[in-house]
Amino acid sequence: MSEQSPSPRAGAEGASAGAGAAPQAQAAGPMRPPARRGPMGGGPMGMGAPAEKASNFGPSARRLLGRLRGERIAIVLVTALGAASVLLTVIGPKLLGDATNIVFAGFIGRQFAHVPAGTTRAEVIAGLRHQGQGQLADVLRTARFTPGQGIDFTALAHLLMWVLLLYVAAAVFGWVQGWVMNGVVARTTFALRRDVEEKIHRLPLAYFDRMPRGELLSRVTNDIDNVQQSLQQTMSQLLQSLLTVVGVLVMMFWTSWLLALSALVTIPLTLVVTQQIAKRSQARFVAQWRHTGQLNAQIEEAFTGHSLVKVFGRHREVEARFTAKNDELYDASFGAQFISGIIMPAMMFVGNLIYAVIAVVGGLMITTGSLSLGSVQAFIQYSRQFTQPLTQLGSMANLLQSGVASAERVFELLDADEQEPDDVDAVSLPGVTGRIAFEDVAFAYTPDRPLIRALNLVAEPGQTVAIVGPTGAGKTTLVNLMMRFYDPDSGRITLDGIDTRRLRRQELRDVMGMVLQDTWLFAGTIRDNIAYGRPDASPDDILGAARAAYVDRFVHSLPDGYDTVLEDEGANVSAGEKQLLTIARAFLSRPSVLILDEATSSVDTRTEVLVQQAMNALRAGRTSFVIAHRLSTIRDADLILVMEHGDIVEQGTHDSLLEAGGAYHRLYQSQFAGAAVDEV
Incomplete structure (x- = not known):
């Protein structure tokens, strides 16, 4: 390990670099430059957070809704179904008000059973006024009763049957609307995941060097899941609520414009309350998901390096860092949920105000005879139908804000700078001989820290070129440049005389094979992992590669041989066996240019000799970089x-470099001259 006391983060990063990688300690400050990392590293595991952007709810929400453009037909259908459902729903209270009027009229008619037969309603009302009961006469003016006649149960039953049919039809339309909307959301989220997946393959390696792995995983999993959940729970309900508000308003004005205006007085108050609360909660939702990503990065780092954390006894520091970050997430989440949660009680308060206003004004209108009892009852129902969607909109505000906050993080990933596209006039490789040339190549991971300056190198076809030097000298960077994981800042790299920037990246990498110090295996059979190097390989080819790499020697000791399913990252085979599998994968691909980055670091000495012999055969006729x-x-x-x-200070054969007595001689002596002792 590094000097003094390495942090748990450093230990976890070293472990995550893969088997055989030397762990690198990191200070609490800036991360080490990517120059010290392997070409296929998992990304820095530091706690450096991505640049925090201010909450931008409006544009992000519009952009998220813009992704629904491809679902125009389905959305029109959803709107039509929602409108039909709302229309049938808002007619219901009107019919129920008429039913109340039938009951009230029957009740009043029974009260005047003593009047002479044939007495009309107008005569009864006139008689009441003549008796000085003018207020009662005003109330009965809106009641369509027949003196002496009770409740018309036949008309009441027909009316209630219609109400039942309306509500059933509204429910069916609402169910179909929800089903169609779920499909819209699922397809939209599917397209978002697809775009993110495609975007990841277009991002340069430098992006993954800067972005903590857990943070990236959080964006492509947690944040997209949250966007889907938010859309699923709000889109259909949001549309239904808006349509309900419009439909109920129409019915309210139709029933009584005076009561409708009384209800609308509270709308400005509703908008002001919602806007003020939402403004304060949105920034906290952004912080919540930012802290979620950082916490995921920290957990992924600690779990990957769990063994090192235990070895160095740093679990308490890991727990302390986790607790600190978890507390930050708790504070942000609590603040976001608490503030946004105020919206619903506020809406309920406003709804109760509307209810109280309607009850008082409606009662007065009944006593003056300007509105029937059934109409007031219907209006009270409308007031509930009016305030309910407003309350629902308030309760959806936190979901919407949370979803848009996650969408912002996903859009940041989608907007990240991509690697330069392949040359539009890209040339195709003819038969590859494997001549690699570096011509005045300069490169730096960061502009202020140049690494390679004016490097010149020629590797002839069939040559084996070994690259040695201390850690951070730029050995792996050379490989990164050859594979076009990075492009040089100046100069050029040629393959058979063709500038590699004029070649398509995939075509360039198809002729190159790489065996890394950091082994990578996926969850699948041993056979599938070997065939990853050439998916169309025949069973005989796979078996031949396995024998050449001495995989066949240990496979037969496994329960299912080549059909043994490897566990997570090959946990059920040893580090050396994993490395043999990656070597077999390279054997199978039969590349024109072979790159071996400490490819035998995890095998024992005896197996290394055998693998070296096999790799000598593999390198025959191929340009190889070791x-x-x-x-x-x-x-x-x-x-x-x-x-x-970053500079080539010496080059030559093993014997000539030893005779020169320079840097190579010092490296050789440090390995074979015996144990180092302090001078007294």
Whole structure:
């Protein structure tokens, strides 16, 4: 490990680099430059958060809704179904008001059973006025009763049957609307996931070097899931609520414009309350999902390096960092949920005000005879139908804000700078001989820290070029540039005389094979992992590659042989066996240019000798680049490059470099001269 006391973060990063990687300690400050990382590293595991952007609810919400453009027909259908459902629903209270009027009229008619037969309603009302009961006469003016006649149960039954049919039809339309809307949301989220997946493949390696792995995973999983959940729970309900507000308003004005205006007085208050609360909660939702991503990054780092954390006894520090970050997430989540949660009680308060106003004004209108009892009852129902969607809109505000906050984070990923596209005039590779040339190549991961300056190198077809040097010398960077994980800042790299920037990246990488120090295996059979190097390989080809890489020697000891399913990251095989599998994968691909980055670092000495023999056969007729720390593995290389600080300080064969007594000689002596002792 590094000097002094490494942090748990450093230990976890070292472990996440893969088997055989030397753990690198990190200070609490800036991360180490990517120059010290392997080309296929998992990304820095530091706690550096992505640049925090201010909440931008409006544009982000419009952009999220803009992704629904491809679902125009379905959305029109959803709107039509919602309108039909709302129309039938808002007619219901009107019919129920008429039913109340039938009951009230029957009740009043029974009260005048003593009047002479044939007495009309107008005569009864006139008689009441003549008796000085003018207020009662005003109340009965709106009641369509027949003196002496009770409740018309036949008319009442027909009316209630119609109400039942209306509500059943409204429910069916609402169910179909929800079903169609769920399909819209599912397809929209599917397209979003697809775009994110495609975007990831277009991002440069530098993006993954800067972005913590857990943070990236949080964006492509947690945030997209949250967007889907928010859309699913709000889109259909939001549309239904808006349509309900419009439909109920129409019916309210139709029933009584005076009561409708009384109800609308509270709407400005509703808008002001909602806007003020939403403004204060949105920033907290952004913070909530930012802290979620950072916490995921920290957990992923700690779990990946769990063994190192235990070895160095740093679990208490890991727990302390987790607790601190979890507390930040708790504070942000609590603040966001609490503030946004105020919206619904506020809406309920406003709804109760509307109810009280309607009850008082409606009662007065009944006593003056300007409105029937059934109409007031219907209006009270409308007031509930009017305030309910407003309350629902308030309760959906926190979901909407949370979803838009997550959408912002996903859009940041989608808007990230992509790697330069392949040349539109890209040339195709003819038969590849494998001549690699670096011509005045300069490169820096960050502009203020140049790594490679004016590097010149030629690897002839069939040559084995070994690259040695201390950590951070730029050995892996050379491989990154060859594979076009990065492009040089100046100069050029050619393959058979063709600038690699004029080649399509995929075509360039198809002719190159790589075996890394950091092994990578996926959850699948051993056979599938070997065939990853060439999916169309025949069973005989796979078996031949396995025998050449000495995989066949240990496979037969496994329960199902080549059909043994590897567990997560190959946990059921040893580190050395995993490395043999990656070597077999390279054997199978039969590349024109072979890159070996400490490919035998995890195998025992005896197996290393056998693998070296096999790789000598694999390298025959192919240009090979071998990055090695154990100099015994590259004694037979045609050309050995010694790198320091991004420059090639020496080059030659093993014997010539030893005779020169320079940097290579010092490296060789440090490995084979015996144990180092302090001078007294």
